[in-house]
Amino acid sequence: MPAQRSDYRDILVVMDTTSQHHLSKPALETLSKARELGDQLGARVEALILGTSVDTLGETAIHMGADIVLLAAHESLTVGNVDAYFAAALPVIRERKPEIVLMSATPLGLDLAPRLGAALGTGALSDATKLEVDETERILIAKRLTYDGSVEAAATIPRHRPQIASLRPGAARVGFPDDSRYGSVENVEVSIPRGALKVELVGIEDAPHPEPALEAAEIVVAGGQGADFAQVRELAAALSGAWGASRAAVQFGAAPAERQVGATGAHIAPKLYVATGISGQFEHYYGVRDADTIVAINADKDAPVFRYAQYGLVGDAKEIVPKILEYLKRD
Ligand code: FAD
Numbered sequence: 001m002p003a004q005r006s007d008y009r010d011i012l013v014v015m016d017t018t019s020q021h022h023l024s025k026p027a028l029e030t031l032s033k034a035r036e037l038g039d040q041l042g043a044r045v046e047a048l049i050l051g052t053s054v055d056t057l058g059e060t061a062i063h064m065g066a067d068i069v070l071l072a073a074h075e076s077l078t079v080g081n082v083d084a085y086f087a088a089a090l091p092v093i094r095e096r097k098p099e100i101v102l103m104s105a106t107p108l109g110l111d112l113a114p115r116l117g118a119a120l121g122t123g124a125l126s127d128a129t130k131l132e133v134d135e136t137e138r139i140l141i142a143k144r145l146t147y148d149g150s151v152e153a154a155a156t157i158p159r160h161r162p163q164i165a166s167l168r169p170g171a172a173r174v175g176f177p178d179d180s181r182y183g184s185v186e187n188v189e190v191s192i193p194r195g196a197l198k199v200e201l202v203g204i205e206d207a208p209h210p211e212p213a214l215e216a217a218e219i220v221v222a223g224g225q226g227a228d229f230a231q232v233r234e235l236a237a238a239l240s241g242a243w244g245a246s247r248a249a250v251q252f253g254a255a256p257a258e259r260q261v262g263a264t265g266a267h268i269a270p271k272l273y274v275a276t277g278i279s280g281q282f283e284h285y286y287g288v289r290d291a292d293t294i295v296a297i298n299a300d301k302d303a304p305v306f307r308y309a310q311y312g313l314v315g316d317a318k319e320i321v322p323k324i325l326e327y328l329k330r331d
Contacts, residue, residue: 003097008161010044011037012098014089015061016108017051019079019204025216026104026169028064033172034102035065037133037140043099044068048188050077050088058185063177067184074190080201082111087196090119092188098162100140102131105166113166122160129171129267140165145263145286169215170267173290214259217242220270220291222261223317224284226277226299229254231321235274238328244268246278262287276317280305297321 013034015027023031031047038045047066049057051073058069070092076084085108093101093116101116103109105127117124125142132141139156140163146153157163214220219241223232225248236243245255247262261268263283269290276297278284281304288294289308296309297317306312313320 003161005159005161008097008099010046010096010098011041011100011102012046012048012093012096012162013066014085014101014103014109014112015047015049016077016079016085016106017049017054017057021051021053021056023049023057023060023064024104024106025174026106026109026167028174029169029172030102030104030167031061031065032175033131033167034100035175037100037131038065038067040133040135041099041138046070046096046098048072048089048092050074050085050190052077060177062181062183062185063179065175065178065181069183069185070188071185072188072190074192076192076197077190078201079204080108081197081199082108082115083197083199084192085112086115086119087192088188088190090116093120093162099138101162101164103166105168109166113164117164120162120164122162122164123157125155125157125163125165127168128165129168131165131167131172139163144168168267170269170290173269212236212240212242214242214244214261214266214268217268218271219274220244220261220268220272220288221274221276222246222278223254223276224249224278225252226317227254228318228321231318231325232276234325235276235321238325239272239274241270241272246284275305275309276321278305279303280308 011034013031034045044067046068047061048070054071054073061069113124128142130143142165143154219239221236222244224246233243244261245259250260263286267287271292273291274295294309295311296305297313301314
């Protein structure tokens with residue numbers, strides 16, 4: 001008999017690991033969101049942890065919100081090897097029949113979610129910036145901006161199960177670990193047939209001068225049309241942070257698109273966000289609204305950014321930033 005909707009229960013989070021064998025930050029963000037949704041639905045949260053060496057990660061996942069941890073280790077579960085993740089995750093999802101499957105919308109998750117959706121005969125909601133649930137209907141609602149950021153669209157998978165979605169990195173916060181939580185940790189047998197691996201990873205090389213990624217940085221210094229980007233980058237480096245840019249700055253060629261912060265760029269949640277020469281329109285604010293502290297430097301005292309910045313410096317950023325740098329060098 002085909003599975004009924006009521007046969008599916010619980011939330012399963014597909015979690016990957018870093019090359020250092022830690023749970024990745026986007027995976028932890030997704031687990032925290034799963035915990036929140038699980039509490040709303042009265043559902044258990046299962047963490048399927050995939051990687052080459054995962055033995056020590058069970059307890060961490062429990063403390064971070066999982067009720068059940070499934071550890072799946074295989075030498076092919078390395079960064080970039082989506083075929084291996086697909087081959088490992090599919091049978092687990094088939095067997096456990098979760099009501100909802102979540103993963104982060106990293107390059108891996110963006111590739112994996114639709115493959116799983118197709119194989120399981122259901123849908124996949126990609127790159128959500130908000131995940132909510134309708135508790136009565138038990139429907140997952142994935143929201144994200146569309147039409148170049150001018151409309152927030154909500155998408156659901158009303159009839160098929162599981163409901164699969166990927167959550168954009170930075171769209172949820174990693175919760176605080178709770179050491180008093182307990183749960184079960186199980187090992188899952190992973191068999192990945194050789195033929196399943198269509199891509200052979202021959203090696204990974206670091207970029208010659210890797211710059212800190214925006215989404216993972218605790219401090220981000222960003223520049224807009226009123227900024228000097230050499231100064232922005234220098235300040236970011238002096239604070240051991242990452243640098244970012246407004247869309248206008250990207251459009252004018254001061255920064256590449258992957259540095260854009262905002263509704264149609266990166267959603268970030270750093271501890272400190274420094275906006276220099278950025279007017280701070282809503283579309284920009286949308287990407288930084290989860291920052292703990294926002295400091296704005298702008299020549300116009302009426303710039304929108306001052307409406308939400310906790311600290312504001314009114315003046316020429318090109319004069320103020322060098323003074324901050326001078327001060328930092330003195331210490
Ligand atoms: P401006 O708005 O031109 O502001 C420059 C600021 O610099 C001004 O406030 C000025 O007072 C100040 N300034 C100038 N000179 C100095 C100086 N020497 N010292 C100090 N301050 C100075 N924007 C984003 O950033 N991210 C997005 O993802 C994004 N998505 C969008 C999606 C859509 C659909 C639309 C319609 C817009 C989007 N925008 C986005 C654009 C957004 O609305 C703003 O136009 C953009 O953020 C403005 O960039 P800016 O602040 O650098 O430039």
